[in-house]
Amino acid sequence: MTPRPLDRPPVPRPGGPPAVELRGVSKRFGPVLAVDDVDLAVEVGSVHAVVGENGAGKSTLMSMLYGLHRPDTGTVARHGRPVQLHSPLDAIGHGLGMVHQHFKLFEPLTVAENVVYRAEPRRWGLLDSRAAVRRVEELADRFGLDVDPHARVADLPLGVRQRVEILKALHREADVLVLDEPTAVLTPGEVDSLFTVLRSMAASGTAVVIVTHKVQEVLALSDAVTVLRDGRVSGRFTTASTTATELVEAMIGRGLRPARNPRARTGTRSGEGQDDRAVLVVRDLRVPPAGSGPGVRGISLSVRAGEVVGIAGVSGNGQRELVECIVGLRRQDTGAILLKGVPVQGLSVRARRRRGVAHVPEDRPGQGTAATLSVADNLALGHHRSAPRSRRGWLSPRVVRASAADAVRRMGIRAAGVDAPVGSLSGGNAQKVVMARELEHEADLMVVEQPTQGVDVGAGEQIHRLLLERRAAGAAVLLVSYEISELQALADRVVVVRDGVVTAEFAAADATEADLGSAMSA
Template identity: 55%
Template sequence: MTPQPSSPAETVVELAGITKRFTGTLANDAVDLRVRRGEIHALMGENGAGKSTLMSILYGMLRPDAGTIRVHGREVNFSDPADAIGAGLGMVHQGFRLFDSLTVAENIVFRTEPRRFGLLDRAAARRRVRELAEEHGLPVDPDARVGALPIGVRQRVEILKLLHRGARVLILDEPTAVLTPDEAGKLFAVLKSLAEQGHSVILVTHKLNEVLSVSDNVTVLRDGRVTARLRTADTTAAEIAEAMTGRRVELDRIHPPGTPGAVVLSVSGVRGVDLTVRAGEIVGIAGVAGNGQSELIEALAGLRPVTAGHIELAGRDITHESPAGRRAAGLAYVPEDRAAVGTAPAASVAENLA
């Protein structure tokens, strides 16, 4: 593997020998990571490689069993995320940490509110959000309720919240997992702009095409250990994939086309849409956000009433069936917002599976 080259740019974050054990698992094994000012540094690895654990340690959510963390050359020991924020770090988690009932402006200035006569100065808060949004190319409506916003806009709110708190190092944990390709492209344009302004970005992901298009350097983890440090411009998707998996990966394999079988799902006149899905077939529904895709899928899943049209699953009419009845009939639904709709965060894994 090609070693990460030296650079005269200032090192803003340095992790040395970070080790973290959980019961029966060595999550991080003497991991070193160095991030420089103005760079987008990709932290890669398959699921379970130790990426999120390492970033949770950096952000003060977990304490390492061994190793040191330095920010701007000073050794730090964060006891919680507030300490990390105070040192200029900010993290956007896979599950957003926003208040759905509050406005965009109220979320962004939460706990750092501008005040007038001891009360929240809403005009100043809205003005601050507009300035931040314009400065960083993250358009938002300060008065919009967060709970009504699409996923991509909520992510902008999270980033603006960190910038408002003075974050110079941004950690993004699988930021495109819930984004459309268009939303991901806009996010990457923002990250490049932030890097040009001197911010540093740690991009946690396992998507090769994203890393090659947006990052400057790559650190790869496998089974909690660093397997490669690469300069993005000098590496390839195959080299990164081999570092992630420990074996050669055939990335350009062409799969033969499938042979669709009988119709298993038939939709006619539901929200103005007709479609059929056959056994062994993948059907895509495309469109710019806000053009009814989410509403159509919710109607198919039973989360939205069907006022016109007909849905048939494996020969059975499920037009007005309950979500539980549709599940029993063989229909599964993976929602866009996995945290808010797809899981019960306060429940155990077993309870969620049940």
């Protein structure tokens, strides 16, 4: 049965009490104090940014706001009145909506069915499918979020799934909307469109809370900023009177030291003849689509030793199929994949790893980690058959835990301990686990998808530095990223993929954001 929304008073206009408040809230998980006596007030008709390092307490704070967790102490108030949020249904009934960093979608259902779930248009007591499709089409057109309402969510790439989450929240017409890392897989044009939508919503009286690691987005979009560090508020700012430096220092306690590719190497473009230094060569690769995308329709590229080649493109244009084919997760129709001159098509993932391929996948929860296994076990995956973790076919729990403790210290992974399940970690800390595991492989070829998606600026700086260290050590790095600034900072060359084919290639030093954005969306 569809729950009835709670009766709510009309939304006050700006100048009255805050749209939503968290007053002195704290939350502990076992020995970990995730949120410690935090106050947060979001005004009606404003965009409020909540920022901080991975594990600083942002997701826990938003989970209390949305009824996923109950505070151990403190209260939640709407328009000055305390409310009890026992579940997300209570939050929805009180006019709160949330777009999660890790999507809450039913994969077997269509886009339209996901968007209207628990708020379905009905006819004769049954779901009115046509009305649901019309509603999605109307929202998609109104907010510039291109999706097929008939598509099955399981067939959609991550970028399109995120649009479905945004549409789902918009369908419920919440007057407080929380977005957790909403731009992680969007192109610059899509980010601009989303910001236009959010500003329009704020102008109409909606209170928007955006949780992001991207300082420039905070400065471009928000009216006010609350910074968390180690579960406590470390700074409150009016955006118009603050700077990126002040925000970063409040987040991590120091200034940034950005890592940039020195680009000392030059060479031929992809596909221009034979190169003895090529670690990876892809020739006229064709791969069936994974779902509704174009698949790969004849891509050729190469990556040399000591080189970072970036793949730029809007999510769902064949990047997923390209990467999965290179690492052995998907079969190609035609074409060749050569690793150090030797064809590897037909080899398993395990066989390719043995030949020197490491892979950091975009889908951390689904492919990159096993959520129910411990941090130590996740760090051992792929290394569990070799020394020092394994001897004579037997895994050493002592060595597994000691190796994990070393990686946790080295990478600054915030967890209750190496025995904590990876599913209990923040998205950024789970990403550090994956990066630590794959970097230990010391592979000749690193295939890295979205290395800093959902990762704070301090951890992102560390990951960039580690990738450039692998480049300097002679590894070939194939980097897939939706972040143009990331490609500009790390890549030697950038290959643009659109509709399953390579449409442009740039020397990264010469590629402007306008050049890349135009090639991605033209």
